[in-house]
Amino acid sequence: MTEYFAGVDIGSTMTKVVIMADAVVARVVGASGPEHRRLANRVMESALADAGLGFSDIAYVVATGYGRINVPFADRQITEISCHARGVASLVPAARTVIDIGGQDCKGIKLKDGRAVDFVMNDKCAAGTGRFLEVIAEALGLSLEEMGELSLQSQHDIEISNTCTVFAEQEVVAKLAEGVAVADLAVGVHKAIATRIHGMVRRLKVEREVVVTGGGALNTGLVRALETKLGLPLLVSPEPLLSGAIGAALLGKDTVRDAAEKGIPVTRSRQPLKEATFFS
Amino acid sequence: MSASDNDSSGYRPAVIGVDIGSSFSKAVVLSGGTIISWAILPSVGSYRAVADEVINQALARAGVAAEDIAGVSATGYGAASVASASQSSSDLSCQGRGIAYLFPSARTVVDIGAQFTRAFRLDGAGHVVAFVLSEKCAGGSGRLLAIIARVLQIDLDEMDRLARESKKKVDFTTSCAVFTESEVVSRIAEGESREDIAAGVYRALAAKAQSLVERLKFAPDCALAGGGAKNTSLVKSIEEGVGVDVLVPDEPQLVAALGAALMAEDKVAVGKSRS
Amino acid sequence: MKVEAGGMALVDKYCQDYGSRARELKGQGRKIIGGLCAYVPVEIITAAGFVPFRIKGSVSEPITRADVEMETIVCPLVRSCFDLAVKGRYEFLDGLVIPHACDSICRTYDVWKYTLGLPYSHFINMPHSDNDTSLEFYKTVLNTFRKSLGKFAGREISDDSLLQAIKQHNENRARVRQLAGLRRSDPPLISGEELARALIAIMSIPVEESISLLGDVIAEVKPRASATGVEKPRIMVVGAQLDDDTFIRLIEDSGAWVVADDLCPGTREFWPDADITADPIDGLAERYLQKIKCARTYREQKGTYPEYLEERFGHIGGFIRDFAVDGVILYIYKYCDPFGFEVPAVKSYIESLGTPVLYLEDEYSKSTIGRLRTRVQAFLELLGAK
């Protein structure tokens, strides 16, 4: 009988669910609206429907991401650091450093033998996160994809001096109003974010291969800017959005396997697939 | 001295004041010291185009042709983009002037604009004699409200309405707008209601405003200006904090544009009395 | 927080309504002298017949009033303390004593003094170096304080009363050491959170009450069976001041024990005693300037650099061994100069002992809890995976 494992990654901006056996059998990506966050069960249901499975077919569920505590039906919560590490290690075995650019934060993870051994996360300002990108894209009236592509056509360097997301947005708007080309602004923004990310991941002493994951990895302009900053070629995870969820599912699989090896039963939450309730 | 005093002929030249703010652009048409029309547009795209558009809208509503305008006075972040401007002044002076016109008794003014919150003191003649600004972090600005409204998936008016229904105190402890945003997200996840969250955000902003007023040394009466003043909940929080009732213009966002228009009128009057 | 009878119940009461005991005592005619930081020589205040009271901030309360007089570039803990003081939370204070600890404390002395306008205020101009000429000078500084406080008390502070106070405070510290020592066993007999709360509680009461309260807490905690439950990583927290239990609770809620610390309140302030010396000021001066190991004091470099590191951070290594620590969390506030500049050195020192380090820069605000939780949990996962 095939064993299925689910990884549920409730990010700050996106909710991702994968169901895996040996390979991914179902994947669902949705937005993490403030209310949706409690509705992880719906996303799970839709993944199960895609896979043609019932919840009882799932051997183990691991929740990760910002909203991991709001997944009552998960058997275990594991941070996105460990999950991204596990996910990327399986997707790109040569990876030694992972840079995850998510919605509200950005992290660098150092890998050794497929395990996270050290990590850093951005602390202070929102600058250097996917949110920064979104805010600016919105100000420029572009989708994230468009902004990424447009930046590749830029002819001039523009410096965005403000690191604060909110003020950078205003700076961009003002520059736009002055008639600076959108493509140039996009590059400026990517450079600004890349600088922040670089400053942070440097604390880890970056080693090749370096894999970028998370929603930000979808942005070619940003990846290009980061490559320049780091002075190293970057690999983009084949599943930028799903690395965390895949890692979560794999860690679930590991848990079940370890338990079997030790001959002890797996502890499961035994919670039905329902929405999170809050004690307020 | 207002322009109409000088005008014995009965001819009342129209002037226009334009305030290109970082998030909204405003225009006010004035004739003989009376507001005859106004317009507000979001500042998106090129400032130049927005400036033209907001002027055109205001003129159209006033039924005045551009050629008949005796003076155009610009102010705000993008004042330089108002091509037709015949003069410009700092938005602080314009706001002072506008408030003095609306509320002659006002001595302390709190302006909650998109970029920052500031407080200033006026003398009897509408001159700004002292001012303080919020620290340079978006947490103290009106922009915070827009960001939070977005997270709550409601518009600003709705957020204002909801806050009035708040039953429970939810506090926000960070000063960063972006992190307040994520704090809001966590609070939603914890099950806090939108009402309480909205009220908490207004309280946080009101506290900033209050500390500015204190730094300035408060003198009655107190008036508000800027887009933030459109939120009755915020106004109420400020009143509670400062401990007095505040004067709020019907259209608080227009105050600087109005002041600019008044200054344009001054100039026209001076020009006329010279000729 | 579970409600327990006896000592811990009182601890909870004092933590919940911080300052309530001082307020009561004030009502009974005692004078309360507030202070910031572990460098306030509490013995002198006790000897003068006053109650030393450590001003505490609050991570759950937004800073709203402080900004009128104080810049936002000050250490957030100090800002929070000041904010509460301005809001009237410490209205029972008769005086204020501020030592020259760090820039955030030293540079705000006048802001505190002029804004609060208390009947008594004094700045203890403590030198930054620990060498002998500094020690001699520091004695004169302590004597100036002794004289000044005596003037406020209306009577000189005698050697006898000072010796008496030193003995009391030493006894108090011995009790804290005994209590904190209960964290040596595995699992510890007292959780990090409970200890943190006990230490917070005693910042707000007279020393004699603290001694008896700690006695009660020890009696209550000691008989706990050292149950062998799930194994959890044993964590040490190293940092500046931590006068709130939220962060410690967060670590323990994430599945670890906090078994050791280099913090104040914490081992930094309670491990070293003042020696009983012929001139009581001598023993006090040595305790504060030379024995308390805090980043604000410059240790004179005598030997090689590795020896120098041992001199500065050796005590941390000692705790790691003594309390069988698995991982260290280095917890530093934004705008904290003394500790901020030490991060690279202290981090690499601890790592050189083979102990993993998580470095966190925080803002003294509950709003960061979510961000911290992920980091702490990930760190614990890393430790678990080892």
Next chain:
Amino acid sequence: MTEEKKPEERKKRRTATEAAGRVGSMTKAMLANVPQAKGEGRPIAYSFICCCYDEIIRAMDITPHWVENYAGICGAKRDAQRFLERAEAENLSRSLCTYALCGLGFDAWREELGGEMPPDAPWGGQVKPDVMLGSGQMLCDPRNKWFQAAQHYMPDVPTYDLNLPWPPYEEDYDYREVQDDYVKYMVAQLRGLVEFLERHTNRKMDWDRLSELVDLTDRTWNLVHEAYELRRAVPTPMGTGDAMNTMVPLSFMMGTQQGYDFFKELYDELQQKIARKEGVIPDEKYRLLWGGGLPSWFALTDFNYFNSKGAVFPAETTYRMVEALYNFDIDFARITDPLEHIAWRWLKFWTCRYDKTRQRPGSHPDVERLIDYIEDYQIDGVVMHEAFSCRSWHVGLIWQLNLLKKIYRDIPSLVLESDIIDISSYNEADTRARIDAFIDTLEAVKSRAG
């Protein structure tokens, strides 16, 4: 710290005096002298300003490398970011003193390159020193933590920490009751420094030479004081923008003949300008006091912007770390030990306004100093700069302003916010909008008064 910048900006920045205009090349030469000295085997000391050891290192022929100066130059050239980022990568918080971060980032980088200068290091870079001379008391924490932190990258370079406390202003005792203790301690600390230097640099102190240099410094102090006092003239011949240049000889060349000569020339130039009624700007409308805060080195052109609005700065508290020695209530002639002389000079500099302060209830010496300058220089408004990364000079400014308005008068004021060298905290449009608004208030207050 001066005005060498990107070429296009250099044009914009204009000094009022020729003396200030020369400072750029003086600074460059001063910096170039350090690697040269190192090449000749002379000892190099990482040094801080205002630490009272100028004459000591000069007398022992030890070459100072002024680390704050170097960071300021990186800032002025708008090239500090890469060093700040480097420091951040070392886990040093961006909220710490950015001078220190810039210096530490540089050191970390240079040591990683095996002692080679980082690429395109501004003005030749900063060399590895033989000793580092910190200061623990009371100026700031970074000055005693910075060099300890630098040892992480240069473990073989010893540090010394010099304590120079001055008595705080308190109502319940007079500083004279404790001043002897302070001086005794400072002398012991200075003596410790001399011993440290003798031990680590193989030099012997030449005490006669030290006495001569102490005397030279005394004369320089008086001269600087007198030159700066000339700026009381209306129109003022020199503004704070220039003073941010003349701080170089004032802070980095104290105890040298070159420093003295510079101020002699400045003095003469100012006198001539006054005679010609030549001001910083022809039509001086507002006289402002730079009432606190280090400048943003990358934005010194803001001073020109003020000028363009008719505003000048005849005085500033920043870097004015001298007073006329003949006004101190002490007879220096009876002090024979040069170290004791240095200690008294320092103590009196900080305490000289205490007596006056007592006469105005609720006052404070820092505020008395503001009042003195406001009156002496006929000031219309006060401008302060709050640099986020330095607590030492920037905490207490708001309170000082509040107190000034309370006990003196409600003078217009402006607080600018940015940093000394971290340009990411700066927003030109916003800064200029604030300046514009401030000018409006000055105008309003003036027209109301007049």
